[in-house]
Amino acid sequence: MAYGHDNDATDAGQLGGRHSASRSATNLEDVFDDPAHGEIGRDRLGVHFAWEGVLLLGALALGYLLYANHREALSGGSLRNLLVFGTCLGVLALAASMTLRASVVNLALGPIAIASALYYSDKGAAGAVSTSVWPLLLGLAVGAGIAVLVVGFHVPGWAGSLVGALVAVAWIENKYPSPVVVSGQFDPADKAYYLIGGFVLVSIAGGLLCMIKPVRRGVGRFRSVADPASRRGGLAATVAALTLIGSSGLAAVAGILYASYRDVLNEQMAPGTGIEWTALGVGAALVGGVSAFGRRGGVFGTVLATTVITLLITYSQLEDWGIALSVLGAGAIAAGLIVTRLVETFGRPLSLDDGPDDWSDVGIASTATWSTTTTSPADTWSGLSAQPTSPATTTTSPWGAETDRWR
Numbered sequence: 535m536a537y538g539h540d541n542d543a544t545d546a547g548q549l550g551g552r553h554s555a556s557r558s559a560t561n562l563e564d565v566f567d568d569p570a571h572g573e574i575g576r577d578r579l580g581v582h583f584a585w586e587g588v589l590l591l592g593a594l595a596l597g598y599l600l601y602a603n604h605r606e607a608l609s610g611g612s613l614r615n616l617l618v619f620g621t622c623l624g625v626l627a628l629a630a631s632m633t634l635r636a637s638v639v640n641l642a643l644g645p646i647a648i649a650s651a652l653y654y655s656d657k658g659a660a661g662a663v664s665t666s667v668w669p670l671l672l673g674l675a676v677g678a679g680i681a682v683l684v685v686g687f688h689v690p691g692w693a694g695s696l697v698g699a700l701v702a703v704a705w706i707e708n709k710y711p712s713p714v715v716v717s718g719q720f721d722p723a724d725k726a727y728y729l730i731g732g733f734v735l736v737s738i739a740g741g742l743l744c745m746i747k748p749v750r751r752g753v754g755r756f757r758s759v760a761d762p763a764s765r766r767g768g769l770a771a772t773v774a775a776l777t778l779i780g781s782s783g784l785a786a787v788a789g790i791l792y793a794s795y796r797d798v799l800n801e802q803m804a805p806g807t808g809i810e811w812t813a814l815g816v817g818a819a820l821v822g823g824v825s826a827f828g829r830r831g832g833v834f835g836t837v838l839a840t841t842v843i844t845l846l847i848t849y850s851q852l853e854d855w856g857i858a859l860s861v862l863g864a865g866a867i868a869a870g871l872i873v874t875r876l877v878e879t880f881g882r883p884l885s886l887d888d889g890p891d892d893w894s895d896v897g898i899a900s901t902a903t904w905s906t907t908t909t910s911p912a913d914t915w916s917g918l919s920a921q922p923t924s925p926a927t928t929t930t931s932p933w934g935a936e937t938d939r940w941r
């Protein structure tokens with residue numbers, strides 16, 4: 535009896551032990567992704583691809599409307615100007631997408647872009663390359679200051695970047711109180727296809743890279759999953775700092791391109807806060823499927839969302855709808871927040887404990903069931919030997935025949 539019980543326990547341990555080893559290997563992989571806490575398992579990307587299909591349909595519909603009603607906008611110099619404008623917005627969206635994935639959204643993107651555009655417009659006569667260096671360095675410096683606040687004190691990205699945005703706005707108001715005539719020597723229309731191609735390539739390559747689970751979780755490690763006071767480690771701090779600095783540099787590049795775009799149109803560069811460009815960039819990233827909480831995002835979403843917003847802006851201007859960029863930015867952010875809820879709801883990873891695959895529990899349960907429902911041979915023998923042996927009992931009990939046989 536004791537031997538049978540020990541054998542059952544040994545079998546249960548072996549049954550659970552084999553699966554426990556595989557589960558340990560799986561959990562070990564997650565340790566390198568998020569050693570403190572977080573949901574185990576891969577994010578489900580199906581919701582991203584489904585939403586990107588919707589964005590593709592929207593882009594095709596707007597493209598058809600633009601072609602049907604304003605065919606001249608999709609040919610010749612107008613098409614090249616459209617691609618340059620789309621690149622400017624796309625670079626801002628790419629920068630916003632980077633910071634959103636890293637859970638440190640940068641609200642200073644628009645002000646940095648406008649400050650860079652004004653500086654380039656004012657000093658561009660000295661040469662495109664030499665003039666572009668200073669806005670780029672200043673943008674990186676603002677990003678570094680934001681990184682010190684956000685990473686050093688472990689505070690939300692929107693709060694630290696708002697300080698950087700206000701610094702850029704104060705600089706604009708002090709240096710450029712009136713519109714500036716663009717004096718640059720760079721014509722981006724001649725390289726429009728290369729510019730838009732570079733944006734598309736970098737955006738899609740980044741999305742594909744973030745499909746790799748360790749990379750995806752490493753990029754989004756600054757995302758809070760418990761008490762926000764708990765620091766997320768050196769990797770999270772490094773990625774967040776580099777993202778803030780890099781996104782600020784990209785914003786400066788977008789501003790230089792935008793100033794050159796205004797030069798091609800023979801328009802002055804008007805000063806402003808740039809908040810509408812922040813809204814358009816962040817809105818495009820959110821509409822593209824990047825979560826406002828960080829980490830989660832798709833592959834083609836930023837490119838498709840940028841295309842949709844660019845075509846919508848162009849079509850509204852040609853139709854003379856009179857919609858301000860700030861209104862379009864607000865609508866993009868509002869729609870993007872709804873997309874974030876869809877992404878967070880349906881993109882949540884499936885845990886290993888969600889399904890009936892915990893074999894160690896099954897093994898223990900099945901052993902317990904076996905021990906409680908199965909009669910051991912010893913119990914059977916004791917039951918037979920305990921049957922009545924009197925003659926009166928053997929004639930009336932169903933055990934009578936068996937009793938006579940045992941006699």
